[in-house]
Structure formats: structure tokens, C-alpha cells
Amino acid sequence: MPDASQRNRPPPMNGAAHPVVVQGGMGVAVSSWQLARAVSRRGQLGAVSGTALDVVAARRLQDGDADGDMRRALAAFPVPDIAQRVLDTYFLPGGRDAGQKYRNVPMLTLQPSRASVELVVVANFCEVFLAKEGHDGVVGINYLRKIELPLLFGLLGALLAEVDYVLVGAGNPAEVPGLLDRLARRDGVALSIRTQGTTSKDGSFAVRCSPRALLGDGPPLARPQMLAIVSSTDLATGLAADPSSRPDGFVVEAASAGGHNAPPRGARQTTEDGQPIYGERDEVDLPAVLALGLPVWLAGGQASPDAVQAALDAGAAGVQVGTAFAFSAESGLDEALKRRVLDSVVAGDEPVVRTDWRASPTGFPFKVVEVDGTLSDPQVVQDRPSVCDLGALRTPYRRPDGDIGYRCPAEPAAQYVGRKGGREANTEGRQCLCNALMSAAGLPQQRPHDYEEPALVTAGADFTAVASIARSRPHDLPYPADAVIDYLLPRS
Numbered sequence: 001m002p003d004a005s006q007r008n009r010p011p012p013m014n015g016a017a018h019p020v021v022v023q024g025g026m027g028v029a030v031s032s033w034q035l036a037r038a039v040s041r042r043g044q045l046g047a048v049s050g051t052a053l054d055v056v057a058a059r060r061l062q063d064g065d066a067d068g069d070m071r072r073a074l075a076a077f078p079v080p081d082i083a084q085r086v087l088d089t090y091f092l093p094g095g096r097d098a099g100q101k102y103r104n105v106p107m108l109t110l111q112p113s114r115a116s117v118e119l120v121v122v123a124n125f126c127e128v129f130l131a132k133e134g135h136d137g138v139v140g141i142n143y144l145r146k147i148e149l150p151l152l153f154g155l156l157g158a159l160l161a162e163v164d165y166v167l168v169g170a171g172n173p174a175e176v177p178g179l180l181d182r183l184a185r186r187d188g189v190a191l192s193i194r195t196q197g198t199t200s201k202d203g204s205f206a207v208r209c210s211p212r213a214l215l216g217d218g219p220p221l222a223r224p225q226m227l228a229i230v231s232s233t234d235l236a237t238g239l240a241a242d243p244s245s246r247p248d249g250f251v252v253e254a255a256s257a258g259g260h261n262a263p264p265r266g267a268r269q270t271t272e273d274g275q276p277i278y279g280e281r282d283e284v285d286l287p288a289v290l291a292l293g294l295p296v297w298l299a300g301g302q303a304s305p306d307a308v309q310a311a312l313d314a315g316a317a318g319v320q321v322g323t324a325f326a327f328s329a330e331s332g333l334d335e336a337l338k339r340r341v342l343d344s345v346v347a348g349d350e351p352v353v354r355t356d357w358r359a360s361p362t363g364f365p366f367k368v369v370e371v372d373g374t375l376s377d378p379q380v381v382q383d384r385p386s387v388c389d390l391g392a393l394r395t396p397y398r399r400p401d402g403d404i405g406y407r408c409p410a411e412p413a414a415q416y417v418g419r420k421g422g423r424e425a426n427t428e429g430r431q432c433l434c435n436a437l438m439s440a441a442g443l444p445q446q447r448p449h450d451y452e453e454p455a456l457v458t459a460g461a462d463f464t465a466v467a468s469i470a471r472s473r474p475h476d477l478p479y480p481a482d483a484v485i486d487y488l489l490p491r492s
């Protein structure tokens with residue numbers, strides 16, 4: 001007999017039921033609920049980004065929540081006291097005063113405070129709730145496996161809002177299917193956390209989440225489909241081989257995709273300007289992945305009607321597309337940045353996109369678009385006072401006194417190297433992605449003397465779809481997400 005969470009699971013996917021287009025998760029807040037909703041309404045899979053939603057929700061509330069969307073979502077949260085506490089802490093009727101800085105959210109740790117856990121759960125709930133509102137299409141949420149501390153609480157919030165798909169990239173998501181099974185039953189879960197400077201003899205370090213302790217009892221939650229985002233045949237094969245890690249499908253992502261990319265395999269080889277060199281070994285053996293018997297979507301430079309058809313002809317379920325949606329009207333990318341890139345594309349310029357192996361504190365290569373006034377400009381980097389006050393990419397480490405500390409290679413070197421014993425070489429070229437991506441999402445922190453945190457824009461290497469759609473309607477930009485669907489699926 002399947003248990004209740006299994007019964008609640010959507011039916012196994014079969015050819016006809018798959019959405020052909022997955023709108024890829026794009027953090028931070030680029031794949032906003034508005035974008036995911038627009039895509040899901042069209043019968044495709046819209047995915048919100050689950051990255052740093054605690055900060056995003058707190059900032060939207062501090063900006064006054066002019067349209068009332070956040071407050072409407074909060075009112076639907078199943079435990080009203082929790083939603084009320086979040087509202088009381090962050091909501092500013094009428095928004096911040098000019099130049100007023102955002103109040104920051106507490107940084108997460110292995111034993112986070114109740115307030116920070118509540119904020120993560122509520123923020124993930126709200127994003128999915130809003131993406132699902134007003135239609136009966138399917139909605140997904142995307143997480144980076146590397147961002148470990150909020151993961152359990154984010155998943156719980158998304159499940160409470162009845163998310164249909166959970167997509168996980170940037171790391172090995174082997175534990176996620178099992179976590180979803182347990183969370184759907186409201187059972188307690190734990191996630192082991194890699195802690196530098198410790199060995200297995202020190203005991204395991206873990207984040208724990210007890211849905212019942214947090215929310216009280218309630219009915220089982222629907223167990224969403226889980227799609228693993230992979231860039232290697234071995235990872236896909238390994239995940240599929242074990243029933244406990246077998247996902248419900250794969251997104252196979254090429255190195256041309258926007259955001260973080262898997263590092264190339266084998267010896268570290270770079271171009272003269274430090275970009276990773278990918279070779280034949282980095283190419284996924286698609287027939288081998290298809291032979292695992294799970295639906296597969298192809299990602300990275302797949303945004304064309306021909307690519308969609310080729311993917312279907314090859315036996316894939318469809319494609320996952322990011323960049324073309326990132327520059328659509330509904331995306332959360334800052335309007336001025338969006339406009340600047342679109343105007344230059346319409347004028348015939350191809351944006352320069354680098355794969356930067358140093359920028360991201362995660363250590364993964366990260367795609368950076370060269371845009372004036374952003375951290376793609378070394379002068380802007382040099383002028384930025386180094387500060388770490390969001391900490392989403394901090395990782396735990398064992399301090400000399402035996403306690404656990406947290407550090408990020410993009411934090412001020414005096415802290416990372418001087419106080420926390422990190423390796424200096426590790427800090428080279430790192431960018432504060434937390435603050436930069438908040439700015440790219442139109443939620444920049446204000447610093448003293450009218451200084452605003454600069455943005456960093458990420459996108460895939462292939463702008464063909466952006467150019468084609470934007471040039472077909474140069475007086476009506478940014479184009480709606482509908483235009484991307486119409487372009488990809490001309491007969492839909």
C-alpha cells in the first residue's frame with residue numbers, strides 16, 4: 001500500500017504529460033513568481049528560484065509590498081502566527097525612506113534561530129504560492145545543492161505551498177528524493193553538512209528540521225517530482241541506480257548555460273584570461289542518460305524551435321531555457337539592467353559573456369555578462385568596500401578552539417584569512433555574489449555616503465533567442481514571457 005504522501009504524488013510522468021519547456025530556475029529572484037506564473041499559465045513548467053528567498057522576502061516587505069502580493073501570500077500561510085511574526089519584523093507600510101538601508105535577516109548556521117527558520121519557510125511558501133495563484137498549471141522551485149544551510153526549511157515551505165517540481169543543481173542532489181519523501185509525511189529530516197577541518201570521528205554536523213515541532217500537526221503534503229540538474233553521465237547514472245537517490249527526471253545542462261556551471265573534468269585548463277576549457281570528456285552521453293528510463297530536458301543554448309524539435313526527436317522530454325526568459329518583462333532582473341542589455345542587442349551588439357572561474361565563492365565557474373557599472377568592470381570591483389552581511393555562501397569550518405565558525409572567501413580578507421584562518425589564495429577574484437545578485441534583482445543594499453551595492457549580471461553564452469525575439473518587436477521591450485514560449489513552440 002503506498003502511504004499518503006505517495007498517493008498524493010502527481011502521476012508518473014509519461015510522454016504526453018510532460019511540459020516541453022522548463023523555464024529554468026534563475027537566482028537570485030530573476031525567475032521570480034511573476035515569471036514562473038506567466039510560463040506555467042501557458043502549460044509549461046515555470047520555476048521560481050529558491051535561492052536566498054529569506055532576504056528577498058524581507059526586502060520586498062521593507063519596500064512596502066505596494067501591490068499587496070506578499071501580504072496576500074502571507075495570509076495564506078497555514079500557521080498564521082508565524083506569518084504574523086515575519087510581517088511584524090520586516091513590513092514597512094509605505095516602504096523605506098530615501099537612502100534607508102535594508103534591515104538584514106539573521107545569517108543561517110547549523111543551529112539557526114527559530115526566527116530565521118520561520119523566515120525561510122515562509123519566504124519559500126510565498127514565492128511558490130504566488131507562482132501558482134490563478135491557474136492550474138505546474139510550478140517548480142530551483143535550489144543549488146551547494147547552498148546547504150537553508151535547504152530543508154526551503155523545501156518545507158515549498159511543499160506547504162504544493163510545489164509540483166523541485167529542481168536541484170550545483171552539486172550532487174542524492175539526498176533530495178528521500179528528504180522530499182519524509183517532509184511530505186511531515187517527518188523530521190537531517191542533512192549532513194560538510195564542515196571544513198573536521199573528520200567523521202568528530203561526529204557528523206547536520207542541519208535538522210522537524211515540521212511538526214515547527215508547524216504542529218497537519219495532513220500529509222503532496223510529494224513533488226524531483227528533477228536533478230546534471231552535467232555528467234556518471235552523476236546521472238549513479239543517482240538513477242539507487243532507489244533512494246533516483247530522481248523523477250533529469251535536466252542535462254551544458255557549460256554554455258547561465259549562472260553556475262559544472263567545472264570541467266580532469267586537469268585544470270584555462271584560457272589566457274582564466275576561463276575554463278571544456279573538452280569532449282565534459283559532454284554528456286545523452287543516449288546513456290535517456291537509457292536510464294527517466295524524462296530528460298536539455299539545457300544550455302537550447303532556446304530555438306529547432307533545438308526543441310531536435311531534443312524531442314532524440315527522445316528527450318524537452319528543453320530547459322534560462323537566458324531568453326531572464327530578459328523578459330516578468331523576470332526579476334533589474335529593469336535598467338534588462339533594458340541596457342536588450343537595447344544593445346537590438347542595436348546589433350552581441351553581449352560579451354565570460355565564464356569566470358574565480359568570481360563565485362562556491363568554487364564553481366560562473367557566467368558573467370559584461371555590463372558597464374557592474375562588477376564585470378574591475379574598477380567597480382576595486383571601488384567596492386568589502387563587506388559580508390548576507391552570508392548565504394558561508395560554509396562551516398572547525399575553529400582552533402574547537403567551535404564551529406562560518407566563512408566565505410568573498411568576505412573581507414582580514415576576516416577570512418586573518419581571523420578565520422582561510423587560505424589567501426582562495427580569496428583571489430571572489431565577488432560578493434550575495435550582495436551583487438540582490439542588486440541585479442533590483443534589491444540593492446544602501447551603504448553610507450549614497451553608495452549602492454553594485455550588481456553582477458549572469459546569463460548564458462547564447463543570446464540568439466534574445467536577439468531574435470527582441471529585434472522582432474524593438475518598440476515593445478522588454479518582451480513578455482509569452483513571446484519566448486511562442487518562439488520556442490510556434491504551433492502551441
Ligand SMILES: Cc1cc2nc3c(=O)[nH]c(=O)nc-3n(C[C@H](O)[C@H](O)[C@H](O)COP(=O)(O)O)c2cc1C
Nearest residue numbers: 024025026027169257258259300301321322323460
Ligand atoms: C540569470 C540566470 C540565473 C541562473 N541561476 C540559476 C540558479 O540559481 N540555479 C540553477 O540551477 N540554474 C540557474 N541558471 C541556469 C538556468 O536555470 C538554465 O539551466 C540555463 O540558463 C539554460 O541555458 P540558457 O541560458 O542557454 O537558456 C541561471 C541562468 C540565468 C540566465
